[in-house]
Amino acid sequence: AEPFFTKRWIDAELVDGKRGGAFCAGITPDLHPYVFLNYTGQPRDVMTLAHELGHGIHDVFASDNHLLDYHPVLPMAETASTFGEMLVFDRLQQTLSSQEERLALVCSKIEDSFATVFRQIAMYRFEQRAHLARREQGELPTEKFNELWQSCMQEMFGDALTLGEEHANWWLYIPHIINTPFYVYAYAIGELLVLSLYARYQEEGEPFVARYFDLLAGGSSRSPAELVSAMGFDLADRAFWQGGCDLIRQRVDLARELAK
Numbered sequence: 001a002e003p004f005f006t007k008r009w010i011d012a013e014l015v016d017g018k019r020g021g022a023f024c025a026g027i028t029p030d031l032h033p034y035v036f037l038n039y040t041g042q043p044r045d046v047m048t049l050a051h052e053l054g055h056g057i058h059d060v061f062a063s064d065n066h067l068l069d070y071h072p073v074l075p076m077a078e079t080a081s082t083f084g085e086m087l088v089f090d091r092l093q094q095t096l097s098s099q100e101e102r103l104a105l106v107c108s109k110i111e112d113s114f115a116t117v118f119r120q121i122a123m124y125r126f127e128q129r130a131h132l133a134r135r136e137q138g139e140l141p142t143e144k145f146n147e148l149w150q151s152c153m154q155e156m157f158g159d160a161l162t163l164g165e166e167h168a169n170w171w172l173y174i175p176h177i178i179n180t181p182f183y184v185y186a187y188a189i190g191e192l193l194v195l196s197l198y199a200r201y202q203e204e205g206e207p208f209v210a211r212y213f214d215l216l217a218g219g220s221s222r223s224p225a226e227l228v229s230a231m232g233f234d235l236a237d238r239a240f241w242q243g244g245c246d247l248i249r250q251r252v253d254l255a256r257e258l259a260k
C-alpha cells in the first residue's frame with residue numbers, strides 16, 4: 001500500500017465543506033485508485049484507513065484485467081478491505097498493553113462480525129418471508145412487514161433482549177430491501193469468506209500470501225468459487241467455513257478471558 005502514501009493517493013484531511021464518509025475510488029484499470037477519508041485520528045479511523053486501503057490494493061492487483069473484469073463481483077467486493085482490517089486488528093491487538101484497551105478492541109471486532117454476519121442473515125430471512133407472504137397473500141399492509149421484521153430480529157437476539165414496539169418499523173431504514181432485494185447476503189458471505197481465508201492465513205503463514213495476491217489479481221475474471229478453488233480451497237466444503245466461524249468463537253473466548 002506504500003504508493004498510496006508516497007504518491008499522495010489518499011485524501012485524508014478534514015476540510016470545511018468536505019463530504020463525510022470514506023471510500024476508495026477505482027475507476028478504470030489504467031488509472032490508479034484514490035482513497036477518500038475524513039481522518040480524525042480516532043482508532044475507528046485507523047480501521048477505516050485499513051479498510052479503504054484494502055480496496056485500493058485489490059484495485060491495483062486487478063488492474064491487469066480489462067475494464068469489465070476489473071471490479072470484483074459483489075461477494076468478493078469486500079474481501080481485501082475486510083482482510084486489511086483483520087491484519088490491522090491483529091497487529092493492534094498485539095501492541096496494546098492494557099487489558100481494557102484490548103477488551104474494547106476485541107469487543108468492537110465481535111460486534112462488527114455480529115452486525116455483518118448474524119444481523120444481515122436475519123435481514124435476509126426477513127426478505128425471504130416478506131416475499132413469500134406477498135406471493136401467498138397478495139399486497140401486504142405495513143403492519144405485516146413490521147410483524148415479520150420484529151419476529152426475524154427477535155429470533156436473532158434470542159432471550160438476550162426484548163425488542164420494543166418502536167423497533168418494528170426499522171426495516172424501513174434499510175435501502176437495500178427496496179433497491180436491491182437480497183443484497184444483504186453479500187455482507188454476510190463476504191465477512192465469512194474473509195474470516196475463513198484469514199483462518200487459513202494464520203495456519204499457513206507466508207505460503208498463503210502469493211495465492212491470496214493471485215486471487216485479488218483475478219478481479220472478476222472468474223467466479224468466486226473458481227478464484228477460491230485456485231487457492232486450493234473449496235467453497236462447498238463445510239470445514240472451510242467452519243475455520244472462519246471458529247475465529248469468531250476464539251474472539252468471544254478471548255473477550256471473556258480479558259473481561260475477568
Ligand SMILES: [Zn+2]
Pocket residue numbers: 051055078081
Ligand atoms: Zn468496503
